[in-house]
Amino acid sequence: DAKTTQPPSMDCAEGRAANLPCNHSTISGNEYVYWYRQIHSQGPQYIIHGLKNNETNEMASLIITEDRKSSTLILPHATLRDTAVYYCIVRLGASGTYKYIFGTGTRLKVLA
Amino acid sequence: DAGVTQSPTHLIKTRGQQVTLRCSPISGHKSVSWYQQVLGQGPQFIFQYYEKEERGRGNFPDRFSARQFPNYSSELNVNALLLGDSALYLCASSPFSYSNTEAFFGQGTRLTVV
Numbered sequence: 001d002a003k004t005t006q007p008p009s010m011d012c013a014e015g016r017a018a019n020l021p022c023n024h025s026t027i028s029g030n031e032y033v034y035w036y037r038q039i040h041s042q043g044p045q046y047i048i049h050g051l052k053n054n055e056t057n058e059m060a061s062l063i064i065t066e067d068r069k070s071s072t073l074i075l076p077h078a079t080l081r082d083t084a085v086y087y088c089i090v091r092l093g094a095s096g097t098y099k100y101i102f103g104t105g106t107r108l109k110v111l112a
Numbered sequence: 113d114a115g116v117t118q119s120p121t122h123l124i125k126t127r128g129q130q131v132t133l134r135c136s137p138i139s140g141h142k143s144v145s146w147y148q149q150v151l152g153q154g155p156q157f158i159f160q161y162y163e164k165e166e167r168g169r170g171n172f173p174d175r176f177s178a179r180q181f182p183n184y185s186s187e188l189n190v191n192a193l194l195l196g197d198s199a200l201y202l203c204a205s206s207p208f209s210y211s212n213t214e215a216f217f218g219q220g221t222r223l224t225v226v
Contacts, residue, residue: 034214043116043202043217044155087154097167098206099145100215102154 004088004103011109012082018075020106022088025069032091033064034100035073037084044087047073078110114138116205116218124224125193133188133221137205143167144186145215146178147202155202161186190223198225 005023012018024033032051036044048055048062050071055062061074075082085105092099117136125131137144143162147155160168161180175191184205190197200222204215 036217041149041200041220041222043219046214046216049214093168097160097162098143099157099160099168099170100147100155100204102147102156104154 003101004090006086006088006103006106008104009107009109011111012075012078014080014110014112015077018073018078018082018108018110020073020075020086020088020108021070022072022103023070024088024090027068027090029068033062033068033071034089034091035060035062035086036089037082037086038105039084047086049091078108080110080112082108083110084108116203116216118201118203118218118221120221121219122222122224124226127193127195127225129193130189130191131193131223133190133201133203133223135186135188135203135205135218137184137186137203138207138216141205141207141216142184143206143215144180144184145204145206146186146188147204148172149200149202149220150196151199158188193225195225198223 034049035047038044048060050062064071085107087105089100119134145160146158149155157170159178164180178188180186200220202220203218206215
């Protein structure tokens with residue numbers, strides 16, 4: 001199964017951009033990259049996903065390298081409420097059958 | 113709109129007992145997946161069900177089983193509980209067209225085996 005590698009922890013100043021890297025060098029061509037976050041052992045919350053192109057939504061931006069072996073999640077203006085564990089995930093499977101392969105995540109701490 | 117609901121939120125069981133966890137997906141979602149999250153680790157895939165059929169199974173022993181009902185709700189059963197089964201059990205639902213969409217997670221059931 002494709003695996004993701006993330007730094008275990010990062011700090012970011014409040015109001016600054018948080019850039020969270022992820023390596024997924026064994027990803028296959030039809031496998032999506034997803035990002036979720038988890039706060040205080042609640043259920044993971046969806047952030048963004050992409051296949052090849054860069055993506056942006058109201059929460060974040062996702063930058064995927066051309067060879068698709070790595071990606072970066074960008075939170076443009078981090079707030080204290082963004083403190084959480086962020087998971088970079090490769091979604092495996094074919095139509096009708098999918099599963100998320102979670103890594104160990106990055107614990108992001110936003111500092112006041 | 114109601115999100116994914118799981119019950120119970122917490123429970124404590126003794127080694128060797130059996131447990132049933134329940135999940136109600138978001139209305140209109142036909143796919144349900146189960147994940148186990150041991151403290152300090154990322155969630156691990158256990159099962160996926162779609163249209164009441166098992167579509168995927170992770171690397172878990174046969175003590176773990178699940179089913180999906182006609183209303184698309186789901187149950188996860190674990191027999192002969194071990195201390196190592198203590199974890200947060202997460203349910204995720206997704207709509208029919210799953211190719212380019214996200215799964216929505218419930219808040220989980222915290223199982224403690226003593």
